[in-house]
Amino acid sequence: MTEPTAKQIQDSKLYQQWGLSDSEYKLICEKILHRLPNYTETGLYSVMWSEHCSYKNSKKVLRKMPNKSDRVLAGPGEDAGILDIGDGQAVVFKAESHNHPSAVEPYQGAATGVGGIIRDIFSMGAQPFALLNSLKFGPLKDGQTKHLVNEVVAGIGGYGNCIGLPTVGGEISFENCYEDNPLVNAMCVGLLNKTDFKHGTASGKGNLIVYVGAKTGRDGIHGATFASDEFTDTKNKQRSAVQVGNPFIEKLLMDACVEIIERHPNWILGIQDMGAAGLVSSTAEMASKADSGLILNLDNVPQRETEMSAYEMMLSESQERMVLCVKPQFKDNVLEFFKNFELDAVVIGEVTEDKQYKIYHHNELVTDIPVRSLTEDVPEYDRPEVEPARIANNRDYHFMPEIDSLTDTWQKLLKQPNIASKKHFYQTYDSQVKADTLVQPGSDAGVTRIRGTKKAIAMTNDSNSKYVYLDPYVGGQITVMEAARNIVASGGEPIGVTDCLNYGNPENPEVFWELDKSVEGIASACEKINTPVISGNVSLYNEYNDEAIYPSPMIGMVGLIDDMKKVTTASFKEVGDLIYLLGNTFDDFNGSEIQLQQTGAIKGGLRPLDLNEERLHQDLVRQAINQGLVASCHDLSEGGLAVALSESAFDRELGFEIETELTSAQMFSETQSRFLLTVKPEDKTNFENLVLRDYQYLGQVTEDSIFRVTTKDEAVSINGKEALNNWKEAIACLMK
């Protein structure tokens, strides 16, 4: 194929197909280059200026989020954020979305999502130690969705299991809006000895650019612009964008990178993974951060396929590749080091002073553009926003469920896919490899110990897009607080946040309003509990034939447990333990699972979230756990008190006997800021003195698995075995 000339690109407006607008193209020609960009150069701008790489639509909004605290060692801008956890150690974490690749090719899309986020962590010099994921699909009705779910779950497990990192938590939910645009978000957490921290920079004239890892093929070319493009029925055309992962190579690459940074920090000046927009994005960002120039010689790039053009090599998203900036005197050491891991490592270029990005291919200079024009000159957009009519119109609507039979409603709710146990899926993930997992999936947060210390790390992924859809601001706050409650209930102190912001087309003013308002909500909640947002990812254009998904921010939160003894789980421990509900319950049914169950849809506004009360309750739970007064703790979320009680009883097949002033309907209310706790009888006085207000004593844990419940309206005995069965088997049944 002969490439079109610069003139032909201009005349045919080929750049538009690649995602550059007329005004952007004009900016490049007239203000930046003062000439027409050639084929390769146009390709570079089109990926680097895509939303996925440049955040041109979302930057303004993202700045609203707090990113500072005493613990922050690195925030947004690096491959991942870093938080100090004392003793010279730090945690490094980030989440990333792989929604579009997973829609096209579910197994590989999900697998390479996991692979990509792991590289973001070890490229900081950290040893990855845990994985999480957040998945959203359409309802489990038709074979196609089930296939999609199976393949995505298999891809997540296939990669994580093979590389040997435990998947310690996550979530899966089902709503109509994700039927054709599933969300696949993955998070990785790593541990860093602070001295090992490596920036992704390429500085110092004459220093070498070294390519390490898998060979380059034509995988995922234009994956980055593709991720920023709305989805249409023409999926088939985009099939060349499929990337295939090789977790075996990634394992070697991970071990090699962690070891070289730990043992030979002086050999390496900078390191970065090749993620979206592969070679161009990694090298341009490294050079741009150091305000250097760069020369690359593509003939040296290890290639899996023949006759690849410069454009293809620069944009390829072949997996399991890293870029290093290496001091010339250590070149041989570095190459030898990687060879010992049976990895390809070659010098592909060097750092220059002229701040130009120059690429040679077959001895021809195919690109010569200012480095910073790729990363810094991207126009930022201030998109118009309007509040969607559905929100204004429904603000005053209040749903009240009708409970004919508390028992039936209770049993039926446990079967609802969003509430039923997800074990059918997460048991295909190795959650224990490394033998450090203290709390596996199935409680609130996942917890991993840090070997050699008393410390442990609690981690969770949370989102509730139903609430964000009804009220983005309050929904954003709720998402953060739900995550925080999971951390707190597990015995941790929330210390930081990463996010995946999954939304529709930002050029739609309603979508942009949702993005903006929910980020404001997230920001206010994070400030309240001092959890800076230290990394994250934006995935826009999640639409299918012009229907946007629910605004779906996913919060990945990390908590510190200073002493493993404080690790707490949701399950009731002993017969006779006292059951308490912390927090008041109101008629909060809009957006709830009971509303969905009874009406098949969600509707209405949300009550503002009292951040002070939320914070107070979290603090009280932490104090109670710190003082050793808590036997079990579970946060209340979907399905309210009824579901929290059931889940806590299931693990050890216990029962409970409770009496409450709440109505039967309120057993399913989803009022925020609540926790379910059990306390040993001997700790009763101390516990009650500590929590003082806002608590209700409910009753006791019992031996037989019967749920005896007396509400304001009625007294019932619910068969706990049947409840367990409903909850445990529902998903497997649906997946048949």
Added chain:
Amino acid sequence: MKFAVVNFPGSNCDMDLYYAIKDGIKEEAELVDYRQTSLEGFDGVLIPGGFSYGDYLRSGAIAVHAPIISEIVRFANEGRFVLGICNGFQILTELHLLPGALIQNEKSRFICETVTLQVMNDQTMFTNQYTKNEKIRIPVAHGEGRYYCDEQTLTELKANDQIVFRYNENVNGSVDQIAGVMNRQGNVLGMMPHPERALEDIVGSSDGLKLFQSIINQVRVNN
């Protein structure tokens, strides 16, 4: 005592086993690279779990061509002890140091769960600290862990008391619920469950500890 933990490309439970020896039973352990050709100076060999060579082709199939393998075979044939866990078990069957094969789980899915095992033989160098028929809780994590052997082999396994562990509930569809078998001489054991992940109550179970203590006990008796 000094244990070799043999590390293949893609092994990922190597450190877990290393810590099991170092911290669990406070003995010496050393990682041995698959390119090494000598196991001189070691008292026993541990082959860890993971995905050697990505588990491509068949799990364990490519690892048996690594340089260290002939030394492992020599070790086994000399009657010294060899323990393969999960991928290590798969490697030992591919090597024919143990009978049978490990194939895809009956439900064709990976499964990670803490399961109940029954100790079928407490007279081995790997189980002398357990009692016969003792029920222990040990995690499994595998996609290709269904033990298969033909009927004649099964008859022999039973006759020689080579079945060391059985699953209480057949999680993967194994022949005769077999979770772990040893060779005729009793010095090579392979098992799919991970005792090295069950050494402390804080991670969910400490029932794996006795397996490592059994080895120590036996070697002390021998010396």
Added chain:
Amino acid sequence: MKLVKVYVTLKPSVLDAQGEAIKSAIQTMDYDKVSAVHMGKYFELNFEDYPDLEKDIDAICDNLLTNPNIETYRYEILEAE
């Protein structure tokens, strides 16, 4: 009765991680005359014979036996013994 043999291979541009791993294993076994290895899947299906058989086989291959994003297939229809 028909015996249908289906051969599934990765598209040429797709990374064949297994094939690569097997190739280097063969080379460490000292067979140095191997220049390429590709791994695919092989299926044998028994069918009652009926007029639309080929159409159905195509559908089964497209929707179940292969992943059209990364694989291609071919098949042959034989008399089953």
Added chain:
Amino acid sequence: MKLVKVYVTLKPSVLDAQGEAIKSAIQTMDYDKVSAVHMGKYFELNFEDYPDLEKDIDAICDNLLTNPNIETYRYEILEAE
């Protein structure tokens, strides 16, 4: 240059879990004329031609590509294009 095609199948005595799973998936797709499904592996190897080729292929199949406890194989040798 030779192209060697190797077909590996499970021995009949070994339960083919994947084949069974595929069979029931095909049946839920309403193709009811399928009576059996078996899944195996398929390899394509490129070799330089040399006299002992067959001996080496046998060895590679026996020692690497198959596990004789559970699998059998057959192969054909073609001219590579």
